Amino acid sequence: MTAQLHCFGESGHSYKVALMMQLTGHPWQPVFVDFFSGAMRGADYRALNEMGEAPVYVEDGLTLAQSGVILLHLAERTGRFMDGDRSEILRWLFWDNHKGSSQFGTLRFLMNFLPPEKRPAEVIAWLQGRCKAALKTLDGHLAGRDWLAGDRPTIADLSCCSYLYYPEPFGFDRGEWPRIDAWLDRIQALPGWKHPYDLMPGNPADRAAKEDA
Amino acid sequence: MTAQLHCFGESGHSYKVALMMQLTGHPWQPVFVDFFSGAMRGADYRALNEMGEAPVYVEDGLTLAQSGVILLHLAERTGRFMDGDRSEILRWLFWDNHKGSSQFGTLRFLMNFLPPEKRPAEVIAWLQGRCKAALKTLDGHLAGRDWLAGDRPTIADLSCCSYLYYPEPFGFDRGEWPRIDAWLDRIQALPGWKHPYDLMPGNPADRAAKEDA
Secondary structure, eight states, X not given: OOEEEEEOTTOHHHHHHHHHHHHHTOOEXXXXXOGGGTGGGSHHHHHHOTTOOSOEEEETTEEEESHHHHHHHHHHHHTOSOOSOXXXXXXXXXXXXXXXHHHHHHHHIIIIISOGGGOOXXXXXXXXXXXXXXXXXXXXXXXXXXXXXXXXXXXXXHHHTGGGGOOSOSSOOGGGOHHHXXXXXXXXXSTTOOOHHHHSSOOHXXXXXXXXX | OOEEEEEOTTOHHHHHHHHHHHHHTOOEEEEEOOGGGTGGGSHHXXXXXXXXXXXXXXXXXXXXXXHHHHHHHXXXXXXXXXXXXXXXXXXXXHHHHHTSHHHHHHHHIIIIISOGGGOOHHHHHHHHHHHHHHHHHHHHHTTTOSSSSSSSOOHHHHHHTGGGGOOSOXXXXXXXXXXXXXXXXXXXXXXXXXXXXXXXXXXXXHHHHHHHO
């Protein structure tokens, strides 16, 4: 059966899972979540995911939420992107949920997807400091390493990279972090890699076009 | 061998692991991390944990960081607090790292452990809104349930409960959340349960006494 992924282009958490299915050739189709119209706040979406988040993965009667859980499920099911010590892979998945993507995604949202007059300057400055500390941890770990956990790419890489491919500014400039830049290049070079806006429906350009129409 | 846990009383992330070892009778001893004197920012601590966080668990030559990883390791090693669907247990562990403890702990820090003149009012208000949304998710899930994942207490409960036992105010009042309150009571009733300040070295009262001396 074909997996369904409830997702939208701007969601880096969705992208982790979409990328995993893309790279492993796992059959899937996106189900567009209209986040920017408030779809995730409705009762229907809460019935699908009480945590009110994307992505949600549905396949063969199994419904899973939380990208870390879905990545682990797909890695075990496909036997891919799991070469290495499981604790080490999970260490980066948890770090990513706590200090990485969680903060990158939130900061990017506040800086780009809120109306300019509603962007909270003090919160943005505070989050920028925290994101910089997280990037420093990631960068330090990549010294002398090609991949985050072990000698091959794993779901740890697919999880931690996600928000770092988006074009909207949130204080991350690949040029300032050569080790992270080279690591993102390595992931991009994996056969089949696609950018989030080429892999999932919905992106800022589409929304701008709709608003203009 | 006796496990060593690098931890300090105020660290809810450390408490999750300390509580798991306490409830399972796993032999352990704390190694005090003097967070408030900046111990975690030093090169020595970074050599132990490049992520610069507590807790760190050391046993039989194995060093693990990230409470989620350590909890899963201990659950599999002891065969305890893992009754139920693994994906469902991990779902709450990831949620806790992303939306639960990560935000509760940060908000509590900003509101209590920074000098009053350094507390960022706008950040605190913003985080309070996010913490309230997280508590609502937790509370909603506990409707008609005794435990977060399945019919018995698991590491999901031990992870998500941690910051909710601390006395320092951060906008969480047990009286306002009867289902969370009852769930915390159930965890407290598990044989051997101890409060974080009774289980790990370091607490605000100790620090105040030292400053007065």
